[in-house]
Amino acid sequence: MDTSSRLIMLLEVVEQGSFSKAAAMRNIDRSVISKQISKLEEDLGVRLLNRTTRSFSLTAAGAEMVKNAKELRMLLSETVRLAENYHQEPRGLLRIATSHTLGRRYIQPVINQFQKQFPQVNVHLQLDDRPVDLISEGYDLAFRIGEPRDSSLIARKIARNRMLLLASPEFIETYGMPQSMDELAQLPAATYSSSHKRLDSITYINDQSEQCEQVINSVYTSNDGEVILDKVLSGTAYCITPAFLIEDEITQGLLTPLLPQINLPDYSAMYALYPHRDLPVRTRLLLEAVREYIGEPEPRWERNIPNLAELYRTQNS
Amino acid sequence: MDTSSRLIMLLEVVEQGSFSKAAAMRNIDRSVISKQISKLEEDLGVRLLNRTTRSFSLTAAGAEMVKNAKELRMLLSETVRLAENYHQEPRGLLRIATSHTLGRRYIQPVINQFQKQFPQVNVHLQLDDRPVDLISEGYDLAFRIGEPRDSSLIARKIARNRMLLLASPEFIETYGMPQSMDELAQLPAATYSSSHKRLDSITYINDQSEQCEQVINSVYTSNDGEVILDKVLSGTAYCITPAFLIEDEITQGLLTPLLPQINLPDYSAMYALYPHRDLPVRTRLLLEAVREYIGEPEPRWERNIPNLAELYRTQNS
DNA sequence: AGTGTTAATGCCAAAATAGCATCAATCCCA
DNA sequence: TGGGATTGATGCTATTTTGGCATTAACACT
Numbered sequence: 174m175d176t177s178s179r180l181i182m183l184l185e186v187v188e189q190g191s192f193s194k195a196a197a198m199r200n201i202d203r204s205v206i207s208k209q210i211s212k213l214e215e216d217l218g219v220r221l222l223n224r225t226t227r228s229f230s231l232t233a234a235g236a237e238m239v240k241n242a243k244e245l246r247m248l249l250s251e252t253v254r255l256a257e258n259y260h261q262e263p264r265g266l267l268r269i270a271t272s273h274t275l276g277r278r279y280i281q282p283v284i285n286q287f288q289k290q291f292p293q294v295n296v297h298l299q300l301d302d303r304p305v306d307l308i309s310e311g312y313d314l315a316f317r318i319g320e321p322r323d324s325s326l327i328a329r330k331i332a333r334n335r336m337l338l339l340a341s342p343e344f345i346e347t348y349g350m351p352q353s354m355d356e357l358a359q360l361p362a363a364t365y366s367s368s369h370k371r372l373d374s375i376t377y378i379n380d381q382s383e384q385c386e387q388v389i390n391s392v393y394t395s396n397d398g399e400v401i402l403d404k405v406l407s408g409t410a411y412c413i414t415p416a417f418l419i420e421d422e423i424t425q426g427l428l429t430p431l432l433p434q435i436n437l438p439d440y441s442a443m444y445a446l447y448p449h450r451d452l453p454v455r456t457r458l459l460l461e462a463v464r465e466y467i468g469e470p471e472p473r474w475e476r477n478i479p480n481l482a483e484l485y486r487t488q489n490s
Numbered sequence: 491m492d493t494s495s496r497l498i499m500l501l502e503v504v505e506q507g508s509f510s511k512a513a514a515m516r517n518i519d520r521s522v523i524s525k526q527i528s529k530l531e532e533d534l535g536v537r538l539l540n541r542t543t544r545s546f547s548l549t550a551a552g553a554e555m556v557k558n559a560k561e562l563r564m565l566l567s568e569t570v571r572l573a574e575n576y577h578q579e580p581r582g583l584l585r586i587a588t589s590h591t592l593g594r595r596y597i598q599p600v601i602n603q604f605q606k607q608f609p610q611v612n613v614h615l616q617l618d619d620r621p622v623d624l625i626s627e628g629y630d631l632a633f634r635i636g637e638p639r640d641s642s643l644i645a646r647k648i649a650r651n652r653m654l655l656l657a658s659p660e661f662i663e664t665y666g667m668p669q670s671m672d673e674l675a676q677l678p679a680a681t682y683s684s685s686h687k688r689l690d691s692i693t694y695i696n697d698q699s700e701q702c703e704q705v706i707n708s709v710y711t712s713n714d715g716e717v718i719l720d721k722v723l724s725g726t727a728y729c730i731t732p733a734f735l736i737e738d739e740i741t742q743g744l745l746t747p748l749l750p751q752i753n754l755p756d757y758s759a760m761y762a763l764y765p766h767r768d769l770p771v772r773t774r775l776l777l778e779a780v781r782e783y784i785g786e787p788e789p790r791w792e793r794n795i796p797n798l799a800e801l802y803r804t805q806n807s
Numbered sequence: 808a809g810t811g812t813t814a815a816t817g818c819c820a821a822a823a824t825a826g827c828a829t830c831a832a833t834c835c836c837a
Numbered sequence: 838t839g840g841g842a843t844t845g846a847t848g849c850t851a852t853t854t855t856g857g858c859a860t861t862a863a864c865a866c867t
Contacts, residue, residue, distance in 0.1 A: 174492060174854085174855080175492060175495050176566065176570070177492075177494040177495070177566055178492050178494070191812095191813075191814090192813075192814060193812080193813065201856070201857085202856060202858075203814070204815075204856075204857070204858085205856055205857080206814090207814060207815055207816085208815090208855085208856090217570065217573035217574075218574070218576075218577055218581055218582070219573045219574075219576045219577065224815090225813095225863080225864075226813065226862065226863035226864055227812070227813045227814070227863065228813075228814090228864085229814085233576070234572075234573060234576040238569065238572070238573060241565065241568070241569040241572065242569075244565055245494075245562075245569065248558065248561055248562055249493065249494055251558070252497065252555065252558040252559075252562065253493070255551075255554050255555070255558065256534035256535065256536045256551060256554075256555060257534075257535070257536075259535075259551040264535055265535070491823085491824080508843095508844075509845060518825070518826085519825060519826050519827075520844080520845070520846095521825080521826070521827085521845085521846075522824075522825055522826080524845055524846055524847085525824085525846090525847090526824095528846085541846090542833075542844095542845095543832035543833055543844070543845065543846085544832065544834065544843070544844045544845070545834095545844075
């Protein structure tokens with residue numbers, strides 16, 4: 174390890190805010206970080222961190238070094254990326270971040286096929302429902318539902334994401350088939366809720382083409398779509414859910430759309446996020462494989478939903 | 491050693507044109523270079539050099555890597571330099587390039603004193619009469635006589651450089667004291683001549699304030715000023731010499747100015763050259779020490795020359 | 808006060824490195 | 838045209854560097 178790597182290590186330490194976290198990121202012992210930072214200070218002849226036993230702050234010199242380390246890291250990764258443009262065959266490590274559901278249902282099958290085709294490519298698939306910082310965590314590619322905020326990333330729309338109101342036959346038997354939005358709002362719902370997002374109302378377009386929001390009666394919330402669906406399958410709640418969560422529950426008669434005459438707008442789409450315009454071969458190929466797998470313009474999951482073209486699309490006369 | 495160092499190593503190899511020379515520059519075995527370049531190619535997954543057994547050429551990928559390596563080296567050295575600004579005490583290695591005479595006479599004494607004062611600073615003094623490439627050879631500071639051409643360097647004028655026409659008493663006894671430029675031109679001269687520069691004429695300013703050039707009769711040439719002076723001291727030639735070559739030969743009566751009423755313009759001055767605007771402490775301090783040692787506006791060597799203020803300065807009436 | 812977390816340090820095994828010797832290919836100069 | 842010298846590659850080994858573990862000391866949060 175030499176000066177530039179140590180500078181980048183310093184940068185990671187500062188970004189993570191602690192030696193331990195930086196070590197965890199790299200899967201190395203903290204002592205390594207401690208020693209390398211010491212050596213960096215010795216090399217440069219400057220104290221970079223003011224340490225208390227349990228934490229640290231940057232010195233003026235340290236702050237300048239971090240600034241340059243950032244440039245250095247960019248330049249270095251850019252250089253490696255340039256080299257990768259010359260690969261005929263994709264290789265190397267591909268780090269992908271995605272939400273649990275998207276990952277398990279739509280990314281994982283693509284990766285399986287992909288690694289059969291390109292055995293030289295290693296993959297790390299990180300399942301996280303909270304958005305991560307692609308750059309500082311070192312991911313090459315992320316998949317997300319929802320408009321991306323971080324403008325330093327390139328976002329590419331992969332698929333639309335329609336919404337459905339679903340309940341089980343048992344539920345309908347118990348509560349009766351609701352005939353209006355007001356009626357539906359009284360029934361028990363299972364909804365998505367996390368610290369970042371809360372989906373406890375139904376957005377729809379009324380007869381006057383106005384977007385309306387109907388608050389619903391949420392009796393069960395979770396931050397995981399699959400357990401919400403499980404709850405709904407148990408017949409004790411209905412749900413409003415993005416279409417990509419549905420497999421064969423509707424065709425098998427386990428779930429039935431409610432209020433199909435309602436006009437539900439698309440929910441935020443599925444996006445691929447990546448940090449650069451020109452991607453390494455492996456990343457580009459995987460991204461294309463995902464797009465192909467999901468399909469366009471009708472995403473794969475919509476094939477599981479009969480009559481979707483007419484569902485929730487009432488033209489307002 | 492890791493990727494960025496290897497990239498810089500690649501750059502050095504390309505700059506030097508051979509593995510061997512690059513190894514020599516670093517004082518390491520060639521096998522090290524060979525292995526590291528191989529490893530770099532393996533890391534990047536790209537062939538960087540097309541090799542024949544005895545030489546190589548860059549591949550397209552290699553050329554791009556070299557381009558980026560250059561940026562990388564700049565950024566890294568800039569970063570180290572920034573860190574050095576935080577040193578209170580100068581330390582580290584100071585690499586100085588200079589011509590033989592300047593080095594021995596005017597730089598070496600300064601270094602002796604400097605290292606007494608700052609024992610933490612190591613010095614490499616490279617004596618070369620041909621100009622070297624400061625950047626690619628890794629020098630921090632160079633001293634030269636003559637207008638610098640390389641505009642990527644900062645040049646700072648250290649001292650003027652007056653010219654003298656000198657001969658020994660024995661010479662004057664043999665040939666008589668010349669009374670005019672024409673007469674002088676007939677006498678045997680010892681002159682400086684190298685592949686880069688040739689000083690076989692006398693530039694002077696005539697009564698009409700025009701700059702003239704008188705070709706002289708050179709019977710001895712060398713690319714080293716000191717042996718030229720030795721030749722002159724032997725009484726068999728006169729010379730035109732820059733003032734910094736003279737120690738106590740005139741005050742001791744070993745040499746006498748010829749044609750003192752001639753008006754000789756200053757020859758190109760002594761310059762310090764360095765690659766950056768803001769120098770590390772050690773470089774700045776040494777540069778200041780050299781300036782102080784040589785003195786301003788009258789350089790140290792002019793103290794050895796009686797009456798210099800009147801010599802070769804005839805005001806044209 | 809007690810518990811858990813943090814960074815530093817010493818120690819040891821494992822990995823990377825530099826130098827040496829050798830080799831084959833090529834260049835160079837006579 | 839044919840030795841002699843030089844170049845880059847490769848195998849081997851001693852040395853250096855590194856990473857992980859255990860321990861310690863300092864601190865934070867209950």
